[in-house]
Each structure stands twice: as C-alpha cells, then as structure tokens.
Amino acid sequence: MNTGLVAATAVLGAGTFAFRLAGPALRSRTTLSARVEQLMSTAVVVLLAALVATSALTEGHGFSGVARTAGVAVGGLFAWRRAPFVVVVLAAAVTAAALRLLGTD
Template structure:
C-alpha cells in the first residue's frame, strides 16, 4: 500500500468514525437517559476543558511561556466577551491589545 493510498484510507476511516459519533447522539438520545447529576457534571466538565484549552493556548508557546502580551490580549478579549461585545469586537480588541503591547516592546 502506498502512502497516498494509506492517507486516503485513513481519511475515509476517520470521516466514517466522525459521522458515526455525530449520528449516535440523535439516534441514542431517546434510548439513553442520564441522571441529572451526570448531566450537571458533564456541563461542568465542558467548562473546565474549555478553560484549560484557553489557558494553555494563552500562556504557552511551544514548551515555554508565551510572554505577557498574549495573556493580556486574551484577558482583554475575555473582558469584552463578558461585557457581551460582538464577537468581531472581541477578536479585534484582543488582537489590537496584543499587537500594541508587542509594538511597545512587551514580550
């Protein structure tokens, strides 16, 4: 099997698996019931995982600290999102803050 054939096969298998997972939700929703405690824990787990992803992306670059400018930009974006600014405004505020700090020489 050539590498191109293997790549196409792996892509097809991953695509089929993704489709199966997405289809399983609506199909099994009527058959599987979760307790209210499990639903609450699942909701909390989603928030914790997203928070960890944001923290990792904001604070690290490669294997080290990303510098001060990026976390400050993320904090400004978070503040704008908390104040219910439009998504575009949140992204622009975070990017402008980070760019301005880097332009001023803050790493």
C-alpha cells in the first residue's frame, strides 16, 4: 500500500475534523452583524440553487436532456408547495421516467 496515500488521507481527515470542530468552538468568540448573517443565509440558498441547476441541466459537458430537467422542475414545484419529501421525490422520478418512456431524452 502506498504510504503517501495513507498519509494524505489521514491529513485530509484531520483537517476536515478540525474545520468541523472550529465552527462550534469559535462561534462564541465571534459575533457577526445581522447584515452579515442575512448575507450568509442568502449565499447558502444561492449556492444550493446553483448546485441544483448545474445537476439538473448538465451531464458531462453538455445538456442533460429534457426529462431530467423537467423532473427536477416538477420536484422543485412540489417542494415549493411544501409537499412531503417522499411525494417530491416520487413526482420528480415519475415525471422523468414518463418523459423518457415517451422517447424524450
């Protein structure tokens, strides 16, 4: 086994643990203004939306197709209407599957 790979894995694991521990440990020492907290909340939503859009619209270096995009859109609509998570996932899957069955890619 490659010792460099084991060492790199151990260092990355320790770094990840340190970052996760630093949040709660430093939270009491640092105060953020209400504006910064609002911006951070907005940033989380924007980053999550960008991740969903990227996953829904692309596959590799091209367009993922209509079926996946429509499935994600239907799932997003159901989530926005506050449907239970199982219903959201099933609606998205059924939409994508039906469109693929009809021959859309």
